[in-house]
Amino acid sequence: MADVSLTIYCxxxxxxxxxxxxxxxxxxxxxxxxxxxTNIVYKSNGExxxxxxIYLRIYTSATEIYxxxxxxxxxxxHTGTAKAYAGANVVYFNTAIWGNFAAxxxxxxxxxxxWGGYSVLVGFCNKLFxxxxxxxxxxxxxxxxxxxxxxxxxxxxxxxxxxxVGVDSEGRDQLQVTDVPDGTxxxxxxxxxxxASGAFLGVTPCPAFTSSNTALSGYxxxxxxxVGDANGDSGDDISxxxxxxxxxxxxxxxxxxxxxxxLAVAFYPNSVSDxxxxxxxxxxxxxxxxxSTNDIFTINATGTPEQGVVTAATSNSIxxxxxxxxxxxxxxxxVVIVDGTGEGETNAIASNTSDTLTLTYxxxxxxxxxxxxxxxxxxxxxxxxxxxxxxxxxQLRSI
Numbered sequence: 001m002a003d004v005s006l007t008i009y010c011x012x013x014x015x016x017x018x019x020x021x022x023x024x025x026x027x028x029x030x031x032x033x034x035x036x037x038t039n040i041v042y043k044s045n046g047e048x049x050x051x052x053x054i055y056l057r058i059y060t061s062a063t064e065i066y067x068x069x070x071x072x073x074x075x076x077x078h079t080g081t082a083k084a085y086a087g088a089n090v091v092y093f094n095t096a097i098w099g100n101f102a103a104x105x106x107x108x109x110x111x112x113x114x115w116g117g118y119s120v121l122v123g124f125c126n127k128l129f130x131x132x133x134x135x136x137x138x139x140x141x142x143x144x145x146x147x148x149x150x151x152x153x154x155x156x157x158x159x160x161x162x163x164x165v166g167v168d169s170e171g172r173d174q175l176q177v178t179d180v181p182d183g184t185x186x187x188x189x190x191x192x193x194x195x196a197s198g199a200f201l202g203v204t205p206c207p208a209f210t211s212s213n214t215a216l217s218g219y220x221x222x223x224x225x226x227v228g229d230a231n232g233d234s235g236d237d238i239s240x241x242x243x244x245x246x247x248x249x250x251x252x253x254x255x256x257x258x259x260x261x262x263l264a265v266a267f268y269p270n271s272v273s274d275x276x277x278x279x280x281x282x283x284x285x286x287x288x289x290x291x292s293t294n295d296i297f298t299i300n301a302t303g304t305p306e307q308g309v310v311t312a313a314t315s316n317s318i319x320x321x322x323x324x325x326x327x328x329x330x331x332x333x334x335v336v337i338v339d340g341t342g343e344g345e346t347n348a349i350a351s352n353t354s355d356t357l358t359l360t361y362x363x364x365x366x367x368x369x370x371x372x373x374x375x376x377x378x379x380x381x382x383x384x385x386x387x388x389x390x391x392x393x394x395q396l397r398s399i
Contacts, residue, residue, distance in 0.1 A: 006101045009364075010112075013093040017060045020101045020110055027103035029056070033075035041073050041080075046124045047105040050133055052165050052200050054208045054221060055080055056108060056122060063094035065110065067120045069210040071221055072169045072229065082171055083231040084210045085219035089120045107280070121211040121218070125265040128278035130203035132156065136164075137184070138197050145178070146191040150201060153180050162186075165206045165222055168196040171229035172206070172222045193228065204277050209238050209265070224267060238267055238277070306330070306375040310340075315362045316347075318373065323355040330357060334379040340370035346379045 004027040010016040017038065024042055025031065032055060033041040039059040045051050055073035057080060059066050066088040070080035091110050093099065100119075102109045106126040111119030132155025140148050156162060158179055165172045170193055179187040186201065200206060208221040220226075220238045265277045308320035318335070328351050335357055336346045345367070348360035357375075367373070 004103055008099055008101075009096070010093055010099040011096040013060055013063055013065065016065060016091075016093045016099045016101075019099060020058065020065060020108075023101040023103045024056075024058075024108055027108075028105040029103065029108070032073060033078060035059075035078045041075070043073070044105045044123070046126065048126075051124055051208070052167065052206045054124070054206070064090045064092050066090050067108075067110070067122055067210065069122055069208065069219075069221055071165070071172070071206070071208075081169060081231075082221070082226075082229040084208070084221040085232050089122070089210055089212070091120055119211070123208065125204075125207040125209065125278045125280055127280070128204055128207060129276050130155075130278075133200060133202040133205045136195060136197055136199045136201065140191060140195045140197075140199065142191050142193050144190050145187065147179075147181065147185050147187045148191070148201070150184055150186055153183055153186050156180055156186055156201070160203070161224075162188075162201055162203055163205055163222060163224065163226075164191075164195060165200040166195045167198045167200070169229060170195050170199070172226045173228065174224055174226070175201075207265070207277050220267065238265055308373055308375075310337075310367045310369060310371040310373060312369075313363075313367045313371070315366055316359045317356055318359075318367055318371075319356045320373075321355055325352055325354050327354070328352055330375050334376050335359070336374045336376060336379050337367055337371050338374055339372045340367065341365060342367040342371050349375070 004023050006019055006023050008015065008019050010019070021040065028047075029042040029044045031040070032043040035041065035057075039057070041055055041057045043053045043055050045053045052071070055070040057066075057068040057070065057073070067090070068080070068088045069084040071082035073080040091099075091112060093112060097112050100109070100111045107121065107123035109119070109121050134150045134152050134154075134156070136148050136150055138149040140146065156177060158177055160177045162175050162177060163172055164175055173192050175191065176189040177186060178189050181187060204222075206222040209218045210221075211218040218238050219232050221232070223232060223238075226232070264279045267277065308323060310318045311321040312319040330349045330352045333349050334346055335349055337343055342363060342365040345363055345365060347363065349357050350360045351358045
């Protein structure tokens with residue numbers, strides 16, 4: 001399923017609620033439980049379908065949308081267990097504001113263009129450093145020195161600590177491997193409870209998390225010390241950070257582009273090498289501390305972008321007298337107003353003549369003779385930030 005994203009003006013929380021539900025459904029999450037019109041639960045097992053199902057509950061109040069992540073959800077009782085965190089992450093729509101929403105079957109992202117932690121990133125760390133995940137093939141009874149029947153023991157070694165995640169509301173437990181007798185069995189020191197056939201086994205068989213509202217961290221759905229179906233707490237933290245040294249990925253201002261990079265994910269403490277889980281390879285960005293919410297960041301593969309001054313404009317075009325462009329050379333590019341009236345606006349270019357750009361959408365604020373512009377390959381807006389040097393960007397509505 002392709003990524004789905006939407007940036008839309010939200011005069012009320014109702015607009016935001018309709019938008020985020022549309023994005024989640026179109027991204028491939030499965031509607032699991034409609035508790036009410038403003039309280040809905042979706043489920044996903046990831047883009048590749050290799051993880052246990054996780055359950056995302058979203059619900060709304062008069063001014064907020066709340067996000068909660070569960071390992072299990074009973075659609076008959078309308079209740080969940082094994083929650084990632086005792087609280088709920090929230091995105092505020094207590095004023096008319098632009099909302100940014102994006103999703104695929106691995107991730108759901110929501111933010112307003114308010115400064116601070118008013119953004120939510122929830123889902124799977126989709127690229128694992130320990131990728132071997134297997135499933136039990138029979139009922140596994142509790143006890144000591146238990147041999148589990150599995151579909152494959154490849155990648156599991158004697159002495160290793162692994163996690164089991166149940167498919168029948170059993171929960172999750174950490175296990176100590178004492179032997180790997182053959183290619184379809186694993187012996188563990190102790191199995192604290194019975195697990196139905198189909199349980200997931202691996203170092204991180206369910207690498208799901210929900211981000212914190214206020215820091216570059218989050219809460220694991222299946223932390224390594226999790227026991228049974230107990231809910232998580234504020235100590236079940238993960239760290240989300242760039243695997244590249246930030247000194248090497250500051251924006252190259254001379255070329256007017258910013259470097260997109262994956263974000264590594266680790267259980268705390270992140271100073272311990274084996275705490276690394278994997279990384280997220282979706283379009284997130286790491287940039288310098290100077291970025292401010294609502295800033296426009298551009299990517300231009302050919303170096304310095306085309307620049308100009310607006311001499312005339314309509315609701316869906318701009319003219320820059322004196323230009324001698326080739327007809328339609330800028331089609332499907334992006335124009336960004338960088339100064340003057342309409343600063344910060346961006347739009348998709350449908351076509352161009354020698355001196356006029358015709359745009360795909362109407363301007364929110366029509367530029368005038370005070371406006372200057374860049375033409376670039378791609379434009380992003382800073383949609384949410386958690387700490388000084390980390391930002392989440394989403395492509396603008398002009399795409």
